[in-house]
Amino acid sequence: MKIVLLGAPGAGKGTVAKLLTDYDGSVQISTGDILRAAVKEGNELGKEAKAYMDRGDLVPDSLIMKIMEARLQEDDCQSGFILDGFPRTIPQAEALRELLKRLDIRLDMAVNLDVPKDVILDRLTTRRTCSNPDCQAIYNIKSNPPTAEGTCKKCGAPVIQRDDETEKAIMNRLETYNEKTAPLISFYEKEGLLKNILSLNSAETVEEIKKYLAG
Numbered sequence: 001m002k003i004v005l006l007g008a009p010g011a012g013k014g015t016v017a018k019l020l021t022d023y024d025g026s027v028q029i030s031t032g033d034i035l036r037a038a039v040k041e042g043n044e045l046g047k048e049a050k051a052y053m054d055r056g057d058l059v060p061d062s063l064i065m066k067i068m069e070a071r072l073q074e075d076d077c078q079s080g081f082i083l084d085g086f087p088r089t090i091p092q093a094e095a096l097r098e099l100l101k102r103l104d105i106r107l108d109m110a111v112n113l114d115v116p117k118d119v120i121l122d123r124l125t126t127r128r129t130c131s132n133p134d135c136q137a138i139y140n141i142k143s144n145p146p147t148a149e150g151t152c153k154k155c156g157a158p159v160i161q162r163d164d165e166t167e168k169a170i171m172n173r174l175e176t177y178n179e180k181t182a183p184l185i186s187f188y189e190k191e192g193l194l195k196n197i198l199s200l201n202s203a204e205t206v207e208e209i210k211k212y213l214a215g
């Protein structure tokens, strides 16, 4: 599959993307995970991105497009990809459209995960993430807790709260989403690619996406 996952912070893009990778071997490409791994490594990309991320602001489009242009041409993308957290602005969506045209790749669809705001706020304050950059499994202290010792069930690394999970950063991420990312819903509607799913249960959402893919 070749799909874009849209949705507010905490809508469940990462959770749904990870479930979808089991379906047909498509890779999850999360710009958030790529950036967090770079911050942890302390490389140039990480140094540049960290301040934006901690505030809950978007990282500049030029930096994101440089990452994604290279990433989408890696071999593992040939069997398909699930874009999680990208594109995030209209310029990114336009640049992606041009890039895919150039690479002769056709998107199957853009899925918008529609989740009520009170559910989103609750999910973001209760999320925990595996600190191992190669794992980054997503947990929730209410709906999907890690081990009683606070470690990852998959790799055993400590499970942590992200640096952008302060109340101030969460509010800023939601405002940034409304201003810069929500307009992508109409962008993909005009492209004839939009599927809107009321997403309260990730497993059911995955089944709906599979049905759309099967046509």
Ligand code: AP5
Residues within 6 Å of the ligand: 007, 008, 009, 010, 011, 012, 013, 014, 015, 016, 031, 032, 033, 035, 052, 053, 054, 056, 057, 058, 059, 060, 061, 064, 084, 085, 086, 087, 088, 092, 123, 124, 126, 127, 128, 138, 139, 140, 141, 143, 144, 164, 173, 199, 200, 201, 202, 203
């Ligand atoms: P990113 O990592 O993309 O963060 P985000 O969009 O804010 O999304 P989240 O990861 O917070 O949420 P999610 O929708 O994946 O939800 P999840 O599955 O974890 O980006 C972080 C930062 O990086 C940005 O702020 C920006 O600075 C930068 N960045 C990244 N991409 C960029 C780009 N393209 N351009 C510019 N800057 C960029 O679920 C949330 C919680 O809910 C979890 O605890 C989960 O267990 C739980 N949950 C999920 N589904 C359910 C369910 N159905 N029922 C119960 N609980 C559920």
